Amino acid sequence: MSYKIRKYYYGDIPEENAGSSDFKSSQVPPSGGGGGWPLWEIFIRSKQGLDHKHVGSLHATDAAMAVENARDVYTRRQEGISIWVVESKYIHASNPDEAEELYEPANDKIYRHPTFYDLPDEVGHM
Amino acid sequence: MNSSLFDYNIHLADNALILAQRNAEWCAHGPILEQDIAITNISLDLIGQARNFYQYAASLKADGSDEDTLAYLRDVREYKNCLLVEQPNGDWGQTILRQFFFSSYQFLLYEQLQQSKDEQLAAIAAKALKEVTYHVRWSSEWVIRLGDGTKESHDRMLKAINEIWTYTGELFITAGYEEAAVKEGYAVDMTSLKNKWEERIKEIFTEATLPFPATTFQQSGGKTGTHSEHMGFILADLQFMQRAYPGCEW
Numbered sequence: 001m002s003y004k005i006r007k008y009y010y011g012d013i014p015e016e017n018a019g020s021s022d023f024k025s026s027q028v029p030p031s032g033g034g035g036g037w038p039l040w041e042i043f044i045r046s047k048q049g050l051d052h053k054h055v056g057s058l059h060a061t062d063a064a065m066a067v068e069n070a071r072d073v074y075t076r077r078q079e080g081i082s083i084w085v086v087e088s089k090y091i092h093a094s095n096p097d098e099a100e101e102l103y104e105p106a107n108d109k110i111y112r113h114p115t116f117y118d119l120p121d122e123v124g125h126m
Numbered sequence: 127m128n129s130s131l132f133d134y135n136i137h138l139a140d141n142a143l144i145l146a147q148r149n150a151e152w153c154a155h156g157p158i159l160e161q162d163i164a165i166t167n168i169s170l171d172l173i174g175q176a177r178n179f180y181q182y183a184a185s186l187k188a189d190g191s192d193e194d195t196l197a198y199l200r201d202v203r204e205y206k207n208c209l210l211v212e213q214p215n216g217d218w219g220q221t222i223l224r225q226f227f228f229s230s231y232q233f234l235l236y237e238q239l240q241q242s243k244d245e246q247l248a249a250i251a252a253k254a255l256k257e258v259t260y261h262v263r264w265s266s267e268w269v270i271r272l273g274d275g276t277k278e279s280h281d282r283m284l285k286a287i288n289e290i291w292t293y294t295g296e297l298f299i300t301a302g303y304e305e306a307a308v309k310e311g312y313a314v315d316m317t318s319l320k321n322k323w324e325e326r327i328k329e330i331f332t333e334a335t336l337p338f339p340a341t342t343f344q345q346s347g348g349k350t351g352t353h354s355e356h357m358g359f360i361l362a363d364l365q366f367m368q369r370a371y372p373g374c375e376w
Contacts, residue, residue: 076167
């Protein structure tokens, strides 16, 4: 017998597997939190940073709890001062198998690459 | 040494330390990873508060005591924590409810304590208030989720209210040293804050579809060293290492 193995890349989790925000089951979810607690991706911006960086994921029943859990889990060591949470099912990712056709054509089009400027020293690192 | 100021510090420190010890019992046993981390974070916040109060108390005593001797080498009757914090964890609902009752009380206490005549107490209160604000928010939201959750979570919350409501009255009964400290302007008169506390509880309970308990007999005695049967066991856990290996270091 052959099985079709479907891998989920970051997100693209179909509705049936995404879990719901109704707290249907008992208080203790089965391991992995799959028993009704959706997965959320967490983005933290550090004090000196400009952008929120992806730091990991966690389970929570709703957005308010996700923000509090992220505060408890991902800002303990002063990692940051701002939190974004997004349910994992809303993140859509490119397929790594398609990397060749998506990204390699840009390699030889050097007229697009920003590498021919002379940067004055005062500008610093760009 | 101003003995009522010292006793008041010990009372505030013991409250924090014993609840921290109870919450720490959840470490590695939380219902889900994120909540395990949340409750132990709260434990650490409380230990930080306890350390601040013990250090100040030790400096008042000025006889060579330090935070460690005060925390680890006193016996049951010298502890001045209220009875609420020494109650068993029970299930997650009971832990949440205990935290909700206690943090709401601490919030009002620290808010006022910032105006204490004693600068050290005011400073400790200002720092602790930020932590407690989060504790209140976290526990309130959980009370609402469990109260207004499934039938099972609602029933468990009702059971928890029955178990620990009787220990909440003591928070607003002033002990002797507390009265003296209030007169001198160092301490907060909790009896005046009882109504505010009850309002807050009612507010959250309404949203959580939980009934506000009827007036019942309230236990007391913890603040003056008369503790429940749990205290001995808590201290055995807390103090064993220090008493078996005095002065031990990592």
